[in-house]
Amino acid sequence: MPEIPTRYDHTKEPDIYARWEAEGQFVPSGKGEPYSIVIPPPNVTGDLHLGHALTYGIQDTIARHQRRLGKDVLVLPGMDHAAIAVQALVEKKIQKEKGLSRSQIGREKFLGEVWKWVKYYMPRVETSLKRFGLSADWNRFRFTMDEHSKLAVRTAFVRLYEKGLIYKSELIINWDPRMQTTISDDEVEHIEETTPFYTFKFGPFEISTARPETKFGDKYVVMHPTDKRYASYIDGATFECEWINGKITATIIKDEAVDPEFGTGVMTITPWHDKTDFEIASRHKLDKVQVIDQFGKLLPIAGEFAGRKIDEARKDIAQKLQDKGLLVKVDENYRHRVAVSYRGGGKIEPQILPQWFMKATAIKEAAIKAVKSGEIKFTPKNLEKLYFHWLKDLHDWCISRQLWWGHEIPAWYDENGKVYVADSLEKARTQAGEQKLTQDPDVLDTWFSSGLWPFSTLGWPNVEAPDLQRYYPTSFLETAPEIIFFWVARMIMLSEALTGKIPFKQVYFHGFVLDEKGEKMSKSKGNVMDPMTMIEKYGSDALRMSLLGGNSPGTPQRYSEQKIIKYRNFATKIWNATRFVVMESSGAKAELPKDLDHTEEKFFEKLVKLETKNEKSFTALKLSVALEEIYEFFWHDFADQFLEYEKSAIREAENPERVAQAKSCLLIALKRQLVILSDFAPFLVDMINREMLDGD
Numbered sequence: 174m175p176e177i178p179t180r181y182d183h184t185k186e187p188d189i190y191a192r193w194e195a196e197g198q199f200v201p202s203g204k205g206e207p208y209s210i211v212i213p214p215p216n217v218t219g220d221l222h223l224g225h226a227l228t229y230g231i232q233d234t235i236a237r238h239q240r241r242l243g244k245d246v247l248v249l250p251g252m253d254h255a256a257i258a259v260q261a262l263v264e265k266k267i268q269k270e271k272g273l274s275r276s277q278i279g280r281e282k283f284l285g286e287v288w289k290w291v292k293y294y295m296p297r298v299e300t301s302l303k304r305f306g307l308s309a310d311w312n313r314f315r316f317t318m319d320e321h322s323k324l325a326v327r328t329a330f331v332r333l334y335e336k337g338l339i340y341k342s343e344l345i346i347n348w349d350p351r352m353q354t355t356i357s358d359d360e361v362e363h364i365e366e367t368t369p370f371y372t373f374k375f376g377p378f379e380i381s382t383a384r385p386e387t388k389f390g391d392k393y394v395v396m397h398p399t400d401k402r403y404a405s406y407i408d409g410a411t412f413e414c415e416w417i418n419g420k421i422t423a424t425i426i427k428d429e430a431v432d433p434e435f436g437t438g439v440m441t442i443t444p445w446h447d448k449t450d451f452e453i454a455s456r457h458k459l460d461k462v463q464v465i466d467q468f469g470k471l472l473p474i475a476g477e478f479a480g481r482k483i484d485e486a487r488k489d490i491a492q493k494l495q496d497k498g499l500l501v502k503v504d505e506n507y508r509h510r511v512a513v514s515y516r517g518g519g520k521i522e523p524q525i526l527p528q529w530f531m532k533a534t535a536i537k538e539a540a541i542k543a544v545k546s547g548e549i550k551f552t553p554k555n556l557e558k559l560y561f562h563w564l565k566d567l568h569d570w571c572i573s574r575q576l577w578w579g580h581e582i583p584a585w586y587d588e589n590g591k592v593y594v595a596d597s598l599e600k601a602r603t604q605a606g607e608q609k610l611t612q613d614p615d616v617l618d619t620w621f622s623s624g625l626w627p628f629s630t631l632g633w634p635n636v637e638a639p640d641l642q643r644y645y646p647t648s649f650l651e652t653a654p655e656i657i658f659f660w661v662a663r664m665i666m667l668s669e670a671l672t673g674k675i676p677f678k679q680v681y682f683h684g685f686v687l688d689e690k691g692e693k694m695s696k697s698k699g700n701v702m703d704p705m706t707m708i709e710k711y712g713s714d715a716l717r718m719s720l721l722g723g724n725s726p727g728t729p730q731r732y733s734e735q736k737i738i739k740y741r742n743f744a745t746k747i748w749n750a751t752r753f754v755v756m757e758s759s760g761a762k763a764e765l766p767k768d769l770d771h772t773e774e775k776f777f778e779k780l781v782k783l784e785t786k787n788e789k790s791f792t793a794l795k796l797s798v799a800l801e802e803i804y805e806f807f808w809h810d811f812a813d814q815f816l817e818y819e820k821s822a823i824r825e826a827e828n829p830e831r832v833a834q835a836k837s838c839l840l841i842a843l844k845r846q847l848v849i850l851s852d853f854a855p856f857l858v859d860m861i862n863r864e865m866l867d868g869d
Contacts, residue, residue: 177755177865181748183712186856190303193859199308201247201644208244209644210236211630212309213652213660214317214623216255217294218262221301223686223694223720223732224653226704229305230717231683231796232651236308238791238852239648247644248308249630251315252298254291256579256619257360261352261516263287263578280577287578291318301705306713306855313640315630317622318580325629326622327583327596329671334594338532338670339572341584341592343525345444345451346571347512350469351519354575355528357618359659361521363510370507371491372437374499376414376423381436383509385490386483389417389475390462391441395453398427400438417494418476428453446523461525469522483522529573529582529615537564539669540662549665552681552794553727556654563658570663572618579616586611624663627676647677654682654727681794682727686720689733707737714854715741721853722804724797743804744857747850750812754839755865757823761836763844773838776815779806780845787849803849811842 193199201207210232215225232248240246263286264275275283295316302309315322333339346355372381378394396403408427413420423441430453431440444454444461454461465483466472473479478486494500512521541564543549544557551557573582585593585601587608595601601610625633631645632638646668652661661680668676687693688700695701707716718740724730769777783806790799815838822835844866851858 177752179749179752181712181744181857181860183708183714183744183856185860186306186708186713187304189856189859190306193308194311199248199310200312201245201310203245203643205243205245207247207643208236208239208649209247209249209631209647210649210651211249211627211647212251212307213650214251214253214315214626215298215302216253216258217291217298218255218258219294220297221704223702223704224683225301226305226716227683227686227720227724228651228653229302229307230720231681232649233305233307233855234717234721234796234852235649235651235791235794237855240308241848241852245643246308247310247313247640249313249315250299250302250307250309250311251626251630252295252317253619253623254316254318254579256574256576256616257352257354257356257516258619259287259290260576260578263290264352266290275577283577304705304708304713306717308855313630317619317626322622322625322629323580324596325625325634326580326617328634329621329625329629329667330583330617331594331596332671333531336670338535339529339594340532341527341529343527344530344569344571345448345523345525346528347514347521348467348524348526349514349517349519350467350522352514352517352576353467354517355526355571355573356514356516356521357571357620357659359620359656360515361512362515363512365508366511367506367508369488369491370504370509371494372501372503373494374414374501375416375439375441376412378439379437379501380439380441382440383507384483384487385417385494386471386475386478386487387443387446387464388441388490389471389478390445390464391416391423391443392421392462393424393426393442393454393459394439395426395428395431395442396439397429397431397433400431400433402438415497415499417490417497424459426453426457426459428456445525448523451523451525463525465522465524467524467526469520528571529584529617530569531572531621533567533570533663533666536666536670537567540564540665543665543669543675549675549677550679552679553725556657556682556727559654560657560662564662570618572621573613573615574618575614576616579619580622582613582615582617584613586613620659620663623660624667625671627664628668628672633672645672646675649679649681650677651681651683654684657682679794683724684727684729686732687729689731689735691729691731702732702734707734711737711741712744712856714857715744718743718800718853721796722800726794743808744854746808746812747854747857748861750807750816751843751847751861751865753816753820754843757820758836758840761833761840763840764837765841766834766837768834769838772815772818773834776810776838776842779810780842784845784849791852799849800853803846803853807846807850811846815839815842 212232215221236246236248267273267278267286347361349356368383370383371385372379375394406425408425410425411422413422430449442450442453444450445463446465464472464474469483471478471481471486478490514521544560583596587605587610593601593604627647628645631640633641664676668674704716715737719736783802786802787799819835819839823832826832847858
């Protein structure tokens with residue numbers, strides 16, 4: 174036997190993965206019970222982080238375990254074009270490098286820059302996924318902007334439109350003045366801001382606001398119908414009052430949306446620029462007046478303030494109201510939450526614009542039923558309450574974006590503005606006749622295409638596609654709880670609407686990976702750990718085990734380099750114990766002797782219990798428990814105790830049969846533990862099997 178190295182060499186892991194691929198180890202066998210995982214596609218926004226390593230580590234551990242049980246496992250890889258995120262990054266890049274905006278560079282050249290970005294990061298992301306050990310069939314790789322995905326998106330849009338589930342309307346949306354697009358709710362974050370809080374006279378009332386710049390179009394004063402302070406005021410009554418630019422006629426409205434405890438319990442409404450105000454105005458069929466344009470500047474209705482940016486004009490508007498004797502008081506230290514665009518950084522300015530919407534409210538019942546019935550199981554189960562709460566308050570989903578990077582909306586307009594929805598220009602022309610057609614300039618929200626991911630990746634809209642027939646619905650999804658609404662719920666709704674089936678059977682939600690102080694990792698804090706750096710230093714298996722160990726579903730975990738060192742040491746322990754067993758058990762039979770002594774019987778009884786508990790832990794998705802049990806068993810029961818016991822027999826027993834029995838017991842005990850460890854440390858176990866155990 175050639176000399177066995179004294180330490181496990183993790184630098185060979187890329188070579189091991191390349192051999193796995195070459196041998197076709199990750200290609201589904203087509204035999205046995207199908208088990209499928211379509212991975213959450215990482216965005217091509219940049220390099221992967223520890224959260225990704227946790228996600229794909231959990232998925233791969235599950236996949237390898239299912240293969241070990243003899244199932245026909247498909248792990249399908251892919252990546253997401255991340256429309257708004259990538260567009261924001263590329264805009265910053267060309268501004269920094271060329272001093273140009275996207276409008277200056279033009280749509281075609283801008284998209285060329287985006288594809289350069291994608292082609293740079295896509296191979297880097299693929300390399301990272303392979304270094305994580307993800308046992309995926311790369312022949313089935315999908316990108317949300319590949320030709321098949323484009324076909325699936327167009328088909329889905331047309332079918333949903335034909336079902337009456339997609340429509341175009343003028344409703345209030347989140348508008349990012351900086352990026353000049355609508356954005357989805359998940360791309361809005363709220364920050365605390367200190368700002369003056371003004372109270373003004375408005376006829377016989379006092380109203381409070383932090384945004385006097387929106388008040389030029391206010392002509393309705395609203396109060397709660399049961400507020401006794403205003404019982405004498407009649408719903409629908411009018412009165413005249415002095416306001417910013419002279420006298421106006423205002424109307425009294427009673428509506429339960431008003432909070433009697435906030436401010437004076439009376440408010441004026443700006444339906445064009447506030448969602449709550451828009452809903453009040455819609456209920457009462459009130460006028461909606463635009464005050465602020467799409468660039469965050471005041472319109473002519475603002476009189477002398479027209480053309481000014483709202484933030485700059487605010488104090489001057491308040492000063493004018495004070496000069497007119499309408500300022501009652503001002504609180505300079507008012508704290509409130511301001512909505513900003515997570516990607517673009519601009520403050521959100523709600524606007525009423527013609528957009529495409531999906532009637533999510535019309536298909537939410539199927540999504541509720543799928544989870545409530547247990548057809549789809551959540552781990553941890555307590556996230557079901559959050560899911561149901563969101564669906565209960567669901568509103569229609571704005572799916573159009575004013576971006577250049579993304580799936581073009583398959584809708585065309587004739588010269589009269591009539592719309593023709595079709596999955597190609599040719600089909601639209603068959604509807605329009607000789608009329609000249611212009612395609613809608615907008616693109617679809619990223620979450621629309623990623624909402625089709627579980628079935629579009631498997632061949633849909635071709636319902637006869639072999640993968641779709643065999644592997645759909647998929648078996649398992651691993652993701653983060655913060656996208657339970659924006660991705661998980663939408664996948665369920667779109668799957669039910671377009672396939673009549675659930676998209677997956679189990680959803681496992683991991684928690685945040687925090688630093689050792691319990692703080693969220695961020696580049697600005699300087700507490701980010703690069704998983705690729707950690708892999709280069711300690712190996713993929715050590716990183717995976719460090720992320721899975723002590724990690725409960727949905728629960729944030731504190732993380733430090735010491736955890737990786739712990740499992741690097743575990744890998745070393747496994748290697749060294751195996752090296753000793755192999756060297757000492759030369760010529761041993763790989764079968765368990767019949768007549769075990771008391772110590773051996775007790776050990777193998779514990780090993781059987783470990784194997785049984787391991788399977789139960791995987792069934793319950795308690796991967797951390799499974800890992801910690803094999804860690805403790807291998808380190809203490811096997812390496813510290815049983816190995817030492819049998820070593821003494823090998824070296825001291827005079828009976829050759831006893832020596833042979835000890836060698837066989839060690840070899841069998843080792844191999845059975847390596848089977849369990851292969852789920853968590855696939856590179857290490859592969860190298861042990863090939864270099865020390867003759868490829869077993």
